[in-house]
Amino acid sequence: MDAMLVIMLVFALLVVVLLIKGLMIVQQSEAVVIERLGSYQKTLTPGVNWIIPFVDKPRSIKVRRYQAIGGENVAVVQEETRIDRRETVLDFPAQSVITADNVSVTVNGALYFQVIDPERAVYQTENLIQAIEILAKTSLRSEVGRMELDKLFESRQEINDKLQIVMDEAGNKWGVKVTRVEIQDINIPVEVEDAMRKQMAAERERRALVLQASGEREAAIARAEGEKRSNILVAEGEREAAILMADGQRQAIDKVLSAGNEKLDPQLVVGYLLGLEYLKTLPEIGKQGDRVFLPYEASSVLGAVGSIEALLKGTSK
Incomplete structure (x- = not known):
């Protein structure tokens, strides 16, 4: 009786141990891949799960992480049985890339991914993080190698989109969803940076000269347009003045002819009027100096003035 009781207690204790040993609690946003006798059995979801002890075992996954050791990021490979299904960022170290115009630049990028299918993440690749990192680096070299340096700085978003497409296609096979790829820094050699700075300064100077010339x-053009308008106005003024002067002269001739009862010669009247104008200008001519020389034709003009006045006086009498 005592032996039977001991056996039952031992059996009960064994059952309790097996229950405790097979009890597995999975945290939220985690997953555990279970193998039974070496083959895939199931994937444990968050919550309380039970597996058969010594028969079912969690399958570990290799994860490559970077740790700061001695001021440098050193890659460390770890094995973990719990797969983190949250979005993870992979900040892979900077690498040297050759552009299409043979300029060596250093590019540093970051990649965001999330494990969607834990079974594929375990069985489809030997080291998930390493596979993602190497694919990201090779894809980055390929995309940057197609571009020249000037276009590289303005095409970051284009490179990010192409890298995400490539990474997402490969990630589907590995049970991984690549959510975003970002290029953080692009470092260029000092001599190339100096050359670009000089080029930018020359371009700004060229634009300034173009604006100044414009x-x-x-x-x-504005000055020429103003001068053109001014000349037009002057010409119109001179034309109107000439018209008014001619009209005044015509009226003067008609007045003199009417005063002479139409007995005067029109040509003689014209000479008379010219003589009057000439007499008006003599005081101004006299101001030119001590001696004034008059042309010979002036005597005939003055004679015409005298003859016309005589005729007018005779007519009036």
């Missing part, structure tokens, strides 16, 4: 051209 301003001068517009100013010259």
Whole structure:
């Protein structure tokens, strides 16, 4: 009786131990791949799970992480049985890349991914993080190698989108969803940076000269347009003045002819009027100096004035 009781207690204790040993609690956002006798059995979901002790075993997954050791990021490979299903960022170290115009640049990038299918993440690749990192590096070299340096700085988003497409296609096979790829830094050699700085300064100077030349051209056009308008106005004024002068002379001639009862010669009247104008200008001519020389034709003009006045006096009498 005592032996039977001992056996039952031992059996009960064994059952309790087996229950405790097979009890496995999976945290939220985690997953555990279970193998039974070396083959895939199931994937444990968050919560309380039970497996057969010594028969079912969690399958470990290799994870490559970077740890700061001695001021440098050193890659460390770890084995973990719990697969983190949260979105993870992989900040892989900077690498040297050759652009299409043979310039060596150093590119540092970051990759965001999430494990969607833990079974594929375990069985489809030997080291998930290493596979993702190497694929990201090779894809980055390939995309950057197609571009020239000037285009590289303005095409970051284009490179990010292409890398995400490539990584997402490969990630589907590994049970991984690549959510985003970002290029953080692009470092160029010092001599290339100096050359680019000089090029930018020259470009700014060229734009300044173009703007200055454009301003001068517009100013010259405005001045020419103003001068053109001024000349037009002057010409119109002179034309109107000439018309008024001619009209005044015509009225003066008509007045003199009417005063002479139409007995005067029109040509003689014209000479008379010219003589009057000439007499008006003599005081101004006299101001030119001590001696004034008059042309010979002036005597005939003055004679015409005298003859016309005599005729007018006779007519009036």
